């Protein structure tokens with residue numbers, strides 16, 4: 087176990103790097119060794135810690151990393167990740183082009199404005215900059231509409247200091263709209279055919295996020311971009327069950343720091359949204375929305391104490407929340423509280439917590455603040 091910051095408080099995140107490696111290798115087995123794998127490590131590797139996650143992935147044989155911001159990409163370059171290809175998944179302003187090229191980061195490009203800026207800067211530096219062209223087949227975000235893409239691709243291919251290394255598109259609804267998803271695949275493949283006819287050779291062609299990795303084989307092409315599943319998570323409860331076995335890598339734990347007997351009729355926490363209706367044992371846990379624990383879990387969320395589920399009562403505060411432990415006689419100060427993860431035979435999943443807080447698993451883990459120390463279970467052997 088390795089800590090990456092101060093941890094005098096009893097609240098911490100535990101990330102099992104062995105699970106991340108296991109999930110990555112499961113995906114590798116699923117798609118075969120001829121499909122390259124790019125893993126998005128944006129937003130602190132979905133809350134898991136960027137450097138530790140990237141080190142694990144590189145050691146497991148990842149082909150490409152995907153950054154969400156220029157700063158993330160440059161941060162990786164400055165922290166020892168000098169060789170591994172990094173794709174900056176978003177678009178950037180001209181002011182970011184120079185650091186991108188000098189740090190050997192592959193840039194996503196969806197118009198001539200950025201393509202020309204990349205060409206110009208690369209020329210000045212005497213480099214050939216790699217880009218991936220972003221095609222919009224239905225996401226409605228960055229990228230050129232697929233119907234208009236041929237002209238752009240041909241123009242970029244003529245720039246002297248730019249190399250088109252990849253071309254890609256993205257799914258907005260691979261987990262819920264198969265009609266749209268199939269249409270996107272069809273449109274992208276037909277564009278690729280037209281590109282082929284012009285003789286422009288593009289090394290990487292990619293579309294697949296996690297959901298498409300398991301559900302849309304025709305979208306794999308020769309590179310996939312699984313994020314969520316590498317961390318052992320799925321877009322909703324059970325989305326991957328029976329399709330691929332994954333292990334959630336992240337647990338969130340704390341300890342009881344205070345216990346009090348509360349008579350009936352007393353209000354608990356801000357706004358008094360919970361009123362005790364009988365004699366209640368109330369425990370206080372030192373983690374709150376200031377750590378990224380969603381306030382919507384107030385009066386709803388459950389956590390594990392002594393192998394039993396206990397209900398969050400009253401509003402979640404910034405640094406603390408309260409728990410009804412009346413049914414757990416033996417509970418005492420210092421007992422472990424599992425907010426995400428396993429305890430004895432029970433577990434609380436990120437997916438379950440997302441559903442309760444009316445959001446998606448992505449947001450649950452991204453919100454987990456840097457204030458919470460990360461502890462790592464290091465790779466075995």
Ligand SMILES: *Cc1c(COP(=O)(O)O)cnc(C)c1O
Nearest residue numbers: 126175256295296311312313314
């Ligand atoms: C984040 C991201 C992914 C990964 O999506 P998951 O659903 O986490 O697998 C893939 N492609 C792009 C462009 C992304 O930004």
